[in-house]
Amino acid sequence: MMDNQLSRESSLEVTSLEELAPMADYSLMNRLNCDPGATPDGVDFRPRQVFSGHYVPVRPTPIETPEYVAHSEGLFRELCFADSLARSDDFVRMFSGDLSLVPEPMSKVGWACGYALSIYGTEYTQQCPFQTGNGYGDGRAISVLEAAINGRRWEMQLKGGGRTPYCRGADGRAVLRSSVREFLAQEHMHALGVPTSRSLSLYVSKTETVRRPWYSEGSHARDPDQLISEPVAISTRVAPSFIRVGQLELFGRRARKQEHPRALEELEQLVLHLIDREYNGVIDQTLATPTKVVMLARAFRSRLASLVANWIRVGYCQGNFNSDNCAAGGFTLDYGPFGFCEVFEPFYQPWTGGGQHFAFLNQPAAAERNFKSFCSALRPLLDDHEDELAQLDEIQQGFPDVMQAEMQTMWSAKLGLETFDTELFKQLMMLMTQTPVDYTVFFRELSSIPDDIEPIKKSFYRSLDEPGIAGSEALLER
Known part of the structure; x- marks a missing residue:
């Protein structure tokens, strides 16, 4: 059980990796099975089949000349991390992919996990390079720390940390553009009260770039129409664990088909x-x-x-x-x-x-x-x-x-109703689809109803008086 480890608490701000290190507790690597075909040093970057075991030890590939971009001040407070930690040399080094100098008992090797792929309930194996499903998994996400901090367990995972056995021939990198989007979205969703993984830190390479599909200036194409060079970045996302439904599927399939004795x-x-x-x-x-x-x-x-x-x-x-x-x-x-x-x-x-x-x-x-x-x-x-x-x-x-x-x-809550009104909801969906309407502004302005409906009109992109949406104002007045 994990209760003893979770009882540890940090009463002071953590200002260095030396102070964070005693909180490390790698429950997944300590309690679950390592891939028997793995290399102990984590130098395991080529695509290959993984037939058993819950994880593969992998050494992240550090980005070149990392530079600080951002950290989540809110999450740092929850973890009792000093804001200065995000810019300290040892923290930057670790969370830009270099585990070689982390203090004990921190691990100098991270881990990646395999999973199955189901799209809308249908399991696929043919897209795996080996056409067996044994090559799917964390292709560019490498967990580097699991720690018990203030009564809670956190796993910290580098996105863009380099190749793993599950990379399927890709480069294992993330770019700054998408990393910024993910960083902001995670903290935005958390602030909105939506359960989510969190953003810890974001670092970008001053020198390393990769080629990615993107849109040419002025393009209206559905898909990207050119390749551009983009700076490589590593963001660290945090959650109690990163166990996916797909992981359970993988092990369920192996058990169902008796793919190996264990x-x-x-x-x-x-x-x-x-x-x-x-x-x-x-x-x-x-x-x-x-x-x-x-x-x-x-x-x-x-x-x-x-x-x-x-x-x-x-x-x-x-x-x-x-x-x-x-x-x-x-x-x-x-x-x-x-x-x-x-x-x-x-x-x-x-x-x-x-x-x-x-x-x-x-x-x-x-x-x-x-x-x-x-x-x-x-x-x-x-x-x-x-x-x-x-x-x-x-x-x-x-x-x-x-x-x-x-x-x-x-x-019901969005509409300010005590109970759900099926007919009213149907009419509202019809109105919102036909007009059209700004989804966020509409519900924000709805809080001013029933005293005055004028503010809500600005959320519609067409006038409520236009042909084809007659009766819309009457519905809003209900």
Whole structure:
């Protein structure tokens, strides 16, 4: 159990890695299985198949001549980190990818994890370079620290930290442009009350660049039409863990197909580790594994439905809500192709390659598919437990009702209603689709209703008096 480690508290500001080092506690590497084919020194940068084990030791590739860009002052306060730490030489060195000089007991090697890929509930293996599914995983995300700080456990992961065995031939790097977007989005979502990974720090290389697709000046093309050189950056994201639904799927598939002798054992180890990391205090640790599995499914269902309702509340669209981008802890995990609704579009999709199934108001359906994948991954642990298996099936089948209840509660709150009004909501959606309307401004100005409807009119991009939207003002006056 992890309670003893979590009891450690930092009563003073952390001003150096020497002061942070005693808080290091690598529960994943200490309690789960290392890939038997891994190299102990973490020099493991070529794409290869990983057949078993929960993680691969990987040494990050430092960016050249790192320069400070930003750190999250809010998260630093939560962690009791002094703001000066973000610019200190040892901190910059570590969180720009160089672990060679970290003080003990910090690890000089990070770790990357494999996962499966399911798109809208359908598992894919052919896109793996080996066409087996054993090459998917953290291709450019390398965790470098797990620490118990002020009663909470945090994992710190470098995005853009270089190649891993899962890089599939890519360069393992992130660029400054997308790193800034992710950094700001994580802290913005946190401020809006949406469960999310957090931003710790961001460093850019003064000299290292990579080529990336982008748009030429004045382009109106759907897809990027040129390659440009962009500065390499490393951002550090923070969460209680980075265990994904896709990870559970990978180990569930191995157990289901009996791909190696310890496959079922490794699935159980991962599930129990997930409970320790993300559901400690929610699920009684003394219970038998089958009971824990059922409770886990029910708890994750609640978190996932609430998360997606929160996304829609603030106008956020994940864009690529595959199972590997779905955190098993129930928070927003990955800010790859994402966006926020400006003009309200039910099928708004910020990613040109995302497809309508991951569009804005289709996110509840995508979440249901991910939850189905989650439950399927757990099933091998319940094969000999008919009662618990039946409970799991019932929990899975109940997802649409839980999701609908969360959505109705959210819409009622946005509309200032005590209870959900189905007919009013239908008319409102029709009005917002036809006019069109600014999603954020509309609901901000709605707080001035019913005393005066004039302020809300400015959220519409067309006049309410124009042909085709007659009756709109009457609806707003209801």
